[in-house]
Amino acid sequence: MNVYVDFTKSRLGVLPSDLFKGLHVTKVSFTNCDLKGIGEKGRSALEGLEDVIEEFSVHFSFSEDNELKFLNVSTLRALEVLEIEGNEIHSTRLRMVREWSCEPQDSVCHDELS
Numbered sequence: 001m002n003v004y005v006d007f008t009k010s011r012l013g014v015l016p017s018d019l020f021k022g023l024h025v026t027k028v029s030f031t032n033c034d035l036k037g038i039g040e041k042g043r044s045a046l047e048g049l050e051d052v053i054e055e056f057s058v059h060f061s062f063s064e065d066n067e068l069k070f071l072n073v074s075t076l077r078a079l080e081v082l083e084i085e086g087n088e089i090h091s092t093r094l095r096m097v098r099e100w101s102c103e104p105q106d107s108v109c110h111d112e113l114s
Contacts, residue, residue: 002026007033015039021048027055035061037070044075057083064088 004027005020012030014037020028028046038058039045046053053076062068067088073079 005029006031009033013037015045017043017045017047020046023048024052025049026052028053029055029057029059030061031057031059033061034063034066035068036066038068039070039072041070042072044072046073046076049078050075051078054078055081055083057081057085058087059083060086062087062089 001024003023003025005025006029009032010030011034013035015035017039028049035058039047044050046056056073056076056079058068068084071084073082
């Protein structure tokens with residue numbers, strides 16, 4: 001069974017790392033939310049979903065005043081789709097703990113821990 005959680009136009013602040021712990025959520029999406037952070041620095045963004053979550057997206061949820069600075073997805077082993085779109089991000093200050101690379105010829109994405 002697939003369980004999706006979509007947050008839309010919500011003021012959420014900093015999401016605790018263990019917000020979804022104990023749940024079987026395969027997709028989490030944030031759209032037009034007022035976020036200040038996803039997970040505590042040094043901890044996974046979605047603890048408890050390491051072998052479950054397949055899709056994670058954040059759209060238009062970080063502003064110039066609240067930039068996305070840290071996102072740890074290194075332990076999300078089942079993650080196939082990661083979308084970060086329309087957010088205020090200064091790449092020189094954002095630290096992605098997991099790097100993604102895609103090869104167009106076979107449409108397969110590979111991840112590498114950094």
